[in-house]
Amino acid sequence: MAIADATPLRPRTSTLRQLARSSSVVIGGLLVAAMVAVAALAPWLGTRNPGEVNPSVRNKLPGFEATIRDDDGNKVPVSYRFGTDSLGRDIYSRVLYGARVSLIVGLTVSVISLAVGLLIGLIAGYVRWLDGIIMRFMDGLMAIPAILLAIGVVSIFRAGLFAVIVAIVVPEVPRVVRLVRSIVLSIREEPYVESAITVGTPTPLLIVRHVLPNTIAPLIVQGTFICAAAILIEAILSFLGIGIPPEIPTWGNIMAEGRTLFRVFPHNILYPGIFLAITVLGVNMLGDGLRDVLDPKMERRG
Amino acid sequence: MENTVRTDAPVLALENVSVALPKGGDRTNAITDVSFEVGRGEIVCVVGESGSGKSVSAQAVMGLLPKGQLALTGGTIRLEGREISGLPQAELRRLRGQRMSMIFQEPMTALNPVERVGTQIGEVLEIHTRLSPAERRQKVLDIMAAVHLPDPASMIDAFPHQLSGGQRQRVMIAAALVLDPVLLIADEPTTALDVTTQAQILKLIAEMQARRGTGVLFITHDFGVVAEIAHRVVVMQHGRVVETGTRDEIISRPREAYTQMLIRSVPSLEPPARAPKISAVTLEIDKLSKTYVSGGFLSGKRRVVKAADNVSIDVRRGETVGIVGESGSGKTTVARCVARLIEPSEGAVRIDGTDVAHLRERQLRPYRKHVQIVFQDPYRSLNPRRTVGASIIEGPVNFGETTAAATKRARELMQLVGLQPDALDRYPHQFSGGQRQRIAIARALAMEPTLLIADEAVSALDVSVQAQVLQLLDDVRERFDLAVLFITHDLRVAAQICDRIAVMQNGVVVEAGPTTEIFAAPSHPYTRALFAAAPGRDVHFGAGLAVEA
Numbered sequence: 001m002a003i004a005d006a007t008p009l010r011p012r013t014s015t016l017r018q019l020a021r022s023s024s025v026v027i028g029g030l031l032v033a034a035m036v037a038v039a040a041l042a043p044w045l046g047t048r049n050p051g052e053v054n055p056s057v058r059n060k061l062p063g064f065e066a067t068i069r070d071d072d073g074n075k076v077p078v079s080y081r082f083g084t085d086s087l088g089r090d091i092y093s094r095v096l097y098g099a100r101v102s103l104i105v106g107l108t109v110s111v112i113s114l115a116v117g118l119l120i121g122l123i124a125g126y127v128r129w130l131d132g133i134i135m136r137f138m139d140g141l142m143a144i145p146a147i148l149l150a151i152g153v154v155s156i157f158r159a160g161l162f163a164v165i166v167a168i169v170v171p172e173v174p175r176v177v178r179l180v181r182s183i184v185l186s187i188r189e190e191p192y193v194e195s196a197i198t199v200g201t202p203t204p205l206l207i208v209r210h211v212l213p214n215t216i217a218p219l220i221v222q223g224t225f226i227c228a229a230a231i232l233i234e235a236i237l238s239f240l241g242i243g244i245p246p247e248i249p250t251w252g253n254i255m256a257e258g259r260t261l262f263r264v265f266p267h268n269i270l271y272p273g274i275f276l277a278i279t280v281l282g283v284n285m286l287g288d289g290l291r292d293v294l295d296p297k298m299e300r301r302g
Numbered sequence: 303m304e305n306t307v308r309t310d311a312p313v314l315a316l317e318n319v320s321v322a323l324p325k326g327g328d329r330t331n332a333i334t335d336v337s338f339e340v341g342r343g344e345i346v347c348v349v350g351e352s353g354s355g356k357s358v359s360a361q362a363v364m365g366l367l368p369k370g371q372l373a374l375t376g377g378t379i380r381l382e383g384r385e386i387s388g389l390p391q392a393e394l395r396r397l398r399g400q401r402m403s404m405i406f407q408e409p410m411t412a413l414n415p416v417e418r419v420g421t422q423i424g425e426v427l428e429i430h431t432r433l434s435p436a437e438r439r440q441k442v443l444d445i446m447a448a449v450h451l452p453d454p455a456s457m458i459d460a461f462p463h464q465l466s467g468g469q470r471q472r473v474m475i476a477a478a479l480v481l482d483p484v485l486l487i488a489d490e491p492t493t494a495l496d497v498t499t500q501a502q503i504l505k506l507i508a509e510m511q512a513r514r515g516t517g518v519l520f521i522t523h524d525f526g527v528v529a530e531i532a533h534r535v536v537v538m539q540h541g542r543v544v545e546t547g548t549r550d551e552i553i554s555r556p557r558e559a560y561t562q563m564l565i566r567s568v569p570s571l572e573p574p575a576r577a578p579k580i581s582a583v584t585l586e587i588d589k590l591s592k593t594y595v596s597g598g599f600l601s602g603k604r605r606v607v608k609a610a611d612n613v614s615i616d617v618r619r620g621e622t623v624g625i626v627g628e629s630g631s632g633k634t635t636v637a638r639c640v641a642r643l644i645e646p647s648e649g650a651v652r653i654d655g656t657d658v659a660h661l662r663e664r665q666l667r668p669y670r671k672h673v674q675i676v677f678q679d680p681y682r683s684l685n686p687r688r689t690v691g692a693s694i695i696e697g698p699v700n701f702g703e704t705t706a707a708a709t710k711r712a713r714e715l716m717q718l719v720g721l722q723p724d725a726l727d728r729y730p731h732q733f734s735g736g737q738r739q740r741i742a743i744a745r746a747l748a749m750e751p752t753l754l755i756a757d758e759a760v761s762a763l764d765v766s767v768q769a770q771v772l773q774l775l776d777d778v779r780e781r782f783d784l785a786v787l788f789i790t791h792d793l794r795v796a797a798q799i800c801d802r803i804a805v806m807q808n809g810v811v812v813e814a815g816p817t818t819e820i821f822a823a824p825s826h827p828y829t830r831a832l833f834a835a836a837p838g839r840d841v842h843f844g845a846g847l848a849v850e851a
Contacts, residue, residue: 191677192685192693194643195742199697199749200670203663209696213687 018293025289031282035275039099047093048078050249054088062091062267082271085257094249095271101161101250102231102279109168109230110223116169117176118219122207124177125184135181138174146171150233154242164243168230179222180215187214217294224287228280235276251276311383313484313517314340314363314402319377319387321358321367332358332372333541340485343515345508347528347549349564350538351764352735356521359538360487362387363519364404365394382484399426402485403478407493409470413462420446420458423477430481445476449506468499472506479510486511487519492527496628497791501835504531523764525568526794529553529838537561554845565844567769569794571836573817576801581619584785585640585753588614590649590659592635609635611809613649615787617753622779622786624800624817626793626832632809633789637757640787641675642666654752671701674746678758680738684730690741691726697749708748715744718781719774736767740774747778754779755787760795772799793836797821805829 019025038045057066062083067075082091124134141149150167157163187193193210201209237243238252239259246253251272258268316339321332333355340346348356361367363379365386379387381401386394398404403426406412413422420442427438439458446454449472462470471491478486488507492500508531511518522528528535528549535552537544537560545558556562592610610632617623625633639646642658651659658669677683684693694715695708713723719740730738739759746754756775760768776799779786790796796803797817804814805826813826824830833839 191679191683194641195675195677195683195693195745196685196696197643198641198670198673198675199745200667200700201696202700205700209688210685 015293019289022289022293024285025293028282028285028287028289031278032286035099035279035282036103038096039103042093042096042100045096046081047096048090050089050093050097051247052089054084056088057084058088059086059261059265060084060088061265062271083265083267085254085268086261087257091254091268091271094254095251095275098249098251098254098272099275099279101244101248102234102276105161105165105168105234106227106231106279106283108165109172110226112165112169113172113176113226114219114223117173118180118215120173121177121180121215122184122211125181125188126203126207126211131181134177138177141171142174144171146229146233147236150237151240151242154237159242159245161244161248164234164237167237168233172226172229176219176222176226179218183215183218184211187211221287221291221294224283224290228283228287231276231280231283235272311380312339312341313344313382314519315378315380315383316359316363317378317380319359319362319379320375321355321362321372322375324371329541331375331541333362333538335377336538336541336543337377338536338543338546340517340519342484342517343511344533345511345518345520345531346534346536347520347522347532348536348538349522349525349528351523351564351766353540354538355541356538357489358541360404360489360519360521363485364398364402364487365389365391366404396430399483400430400481401483402487403481403483404487404489405471405474405478405491407490409467409474409494410462412474413470415462418459418461419465419473423473423480426477426480441480442476445480446473449473449476449479449510451476466499467495468502471495471499471503475503475506475510479514479516482514483516485517485519487521489521490523491520493522493524497793497837498628498831498835500527500837501530504837507531524837525553525565525765525843526837526839526841529841529843537564553841553843555847556844562844562847563766565847567766568843569769569772569792569798570843571794571797571821571839573797573800573821575818576816578816579618579621579801581621581783583616584619584654585615585617585787586650586652587616587636587640588650588652590614590636590639590651591647592632592639592644593647608809610639610646613804613806613809613811615804615811615814617785617787619752619785620779620783621801622776622788622799624788624790624796624803625806626790626796626803627806628791628832630808631806633791633806634757635809636806637675637755637787637789640753641673641755642669643675671697671749672752673755674749674751674753675755675757676739676742676746676759678761680735680742680762681730683742684738684745686730689727689729690733693730694726694741694745694748697745701749712744712748715747716741718747718778719744720770734767736763736771739763739767739771743771743774743778747782750782751784753785753787755789757789758791759788761790761792768795775799793832805832 060080060083062081064080064083066078068078070076080090080092082095085091120134124131149171153167153170154163157166196206196210234243235252238250239256241256243252244250254272255269258265262269317337318335320334323330323332336359338346348359350356358372362374367374374387378385381397386397423442423445424438427433427441442458443454446458451457451469451472492503495503504527507518510516520531532549534546534548536546537552539560545556545561552561553565556565590610590613591608594607594609596605613636615623625636627633638644640651646659649659650657653669653672658666684690691709691712694712695705698708699705712726716723716726721737721740733741760771763771772795778784788800800817802815803817803820804811807828813820813829820829824833
């Protein structure tokens with residue numbers, strides 16, 4: 001019984017092309033890419049040592065120009081594009097270097113939260129008797145406000161980049177766990193997973209081969225939102241003075257420093273604020289666009 | 303508006319109606335030059351397989367074509383002689399509900415779950431009439447009584463989830479008919495219902511149209527249903543009308559080859575004579591029970607549901623045994639217990655003499671090879687992210703075969719199930735439903751099982767494809783001397799493929815025996831009710847066709 005096997009290859013629009021067509025992916029991606037470029041190229045963008053204190057140029061407005069004697073005793077003209085803070089540090093340099101901290105925090109926090117959350121979520125979704133225990137613990141974690149939890153974690157460790165990352169990861173993990181668990185619970189009912197069980201696929205292989213690939217798209221989307229939240233929380237913690245030590249330039253630290261003279265010299269807070277807003281906006285737009293393209297519910301069947 | 307209506311005109315007339323598909327589709331038009339009429343008080347069935355354009359025709363009439371995707375490109379649609387194809391949305395909205403109305407396949411999703419059924423029926427009145435709330439309520443009560451909903455006075459304030467599937471469909475019909483439209487469009491209204499409920503709904507639709515003189519456009523894929531209620535039939539394929547005729551013409555003497563093929567594909571309710579198998583027993587289900595217990599932790603009230611209760615069935619080598627029942631009868635629970643996707647609460651499942659009912663996953667592994675299952679939904683039974691080749695060889699490789707050897711065997715199996723071996727590199731979305739079901743069968747066969755479970759394996763397929771897949775299942779049973787456990791709700795399918803059947807109701811086997819005996823003389827009242835409800839049971843499909851050599 002020969003059956004015409006004439007299925008024409010249905011053209012499938014590639015995901016990449018769909019991404020390029022989504023305006024929020026393009027705009028968000030460009031904003032993020034610009035921020036990454038700024039952070040990576042900071043030393044070559046006319047910056048000075050962001051930690052250099054110069055009492056002679058304290059609290060200058062944006063565009064202030066001065067002549068400064070460098071280490072070798074030569075006089076060099078310097079333009080303070082974003083002005084200086086109350087210790088005479090160049091805000092332009094500090095904001096650009098601060099991008100490094102923000103992006104590192106955003107990226108590491110989202111990668112670590114996703115990895116940890118994925119592992120716990122898979123276990124919760126697959127090992128039924130552990131599910132209740134894990135999920136009640138996660139519910140408990142989610143009941144504590146993220147900032148409060150972060151402050152608690154920082155107070156345990158010594159303040160620093162590592163402590164800040166851990167402090168932000170801990171409250172983000174339960175959200176990832178919930179997401180992964182719900183995906184696992186729906187995928188394990190799929191007939192193709194049950195077929196794999198009946199052909200004797202061992203459980204670890206079953207998870208890696210049939211369950212895990214379904215979690216990737218939603219996790220990428222969730223990752224962008226975690227990244228945006230982490231950048232904000234890092235800034236908040238630094239602003240509150242419990243994050244990264246003040247000698248390291250971060251947007252939160254710059255704003256914290258400028259807070260006292262905010263009414264007279266608003267630029268101290270304005271510039272890091274603008275950078276923070278653009279970064280978070282870019283990451284969020286990227287995430288929104290990715291969700292629209294990758295979300296299986298929006299996908300057409302076939 | 304009313305005075306422009308010509309009473310002698312047919313209720314609905316389509317003339318050369320075409321609807322374009324968006325660019326990049328597999329054809330340019332969803333429907334092309336479709337013409338047919340529905341007279342006053344006439345039931346016209348539009349039949350066709352999936353993709354034939356029958357639902358698009360209905361949407362075009364209602365003005366419900368999905369915006370931006372499908373557009374009316376030609377022809378005229380007249381409702382009571384008045385052209386409605388070019389009408390603005392506001393005009394159409396006035397006609398919908400008042401002069402024409404529609405009921406859908408899934409009564410579960412067509413009703414708003416958070417609104418009372420009375421409100422939902424009354425909504426039509428609220429929009430189209432100026433009746434007072436009290437008058438509206440009275441009208442709703444009247445129509446609910448007319449569609450034979452039990453105790454309208456209390457049911458009017460019920461929520462949809464408190465009603466059964468059949469009652470929900472009655473509510474839909476009540477809402478559609480409350481304003482006495484001249485045209486009722488029913489889009490597969492009984493497909494999601496059990497066969498006994500289906501029989502009642504069909505009777506209701508026929509009764510309503512006879513009493514009110516409504517013209518009914520009834521869309522279906524099921525020739526049994528056609529035989530049951532149609533006055534005239536429109537057969538569609540690939541968006542075109544193939545043939546129109548009275549019910550008897552189409553069912554017994556179809557002229558077009560396509561219609562003849564469809565009619566021949568309808569499985570007969572008369573089982574062919576089969577010699578009883580006396581080979582060794584492969585599967586022995588012995589007093590199997592599966593109970594679900596819920597609640598009880600805080601309330602102290604435990605709810606016990608017996609999904610399967612004391613079920614005993616055996617299947618011999620080379621034999622097909624059917625489990626027949628409606629939804630909730632426990633037939634799938636039994637299948638899942640046998641495949642050990644779930645653990646039975648009590649009883650034994652013996653495969654070639656070994657009880658696997660309570661084995662742990664590790665001990666179970668050797669037996670996984672022997673029992674394979676083919677699922678209902680061809681769109682979900684293959685992992686969309688893996689090539690079909692990878693899906694087929696997964697099992698053999700799990701059991702230590704080399705990839706090369708397994709692939710070689712997969713190529714042979716593809717040929718065996720009627721597909722090109724080269725298609726192994728393709729992904730599931732590149733295949734049609736029937737082809738996917740063939741792949742699922744190939745995957746099961748790759749394990750060289752002794753028992754094959756087919757869980758509604760042909761239920762989601764079009765009738766012509768269904769016939770082919772049934773044929774394939776029968777072929778592989780014979781070729782590999784397989785024991786087949788065939789789960790189905792469809793008596794016609796069961797009659798054609800099963801040597802013996804067990805009829806299940808509420809988790810219990812009410813009757814079991816050779817197919818021919820049960821079909822000839824069902825003894826249990828429930829079995830008799832099932833047979834009585836089978837649509838088109840008295841009709842001999844293709845009676846006037848020459849018998850194929």
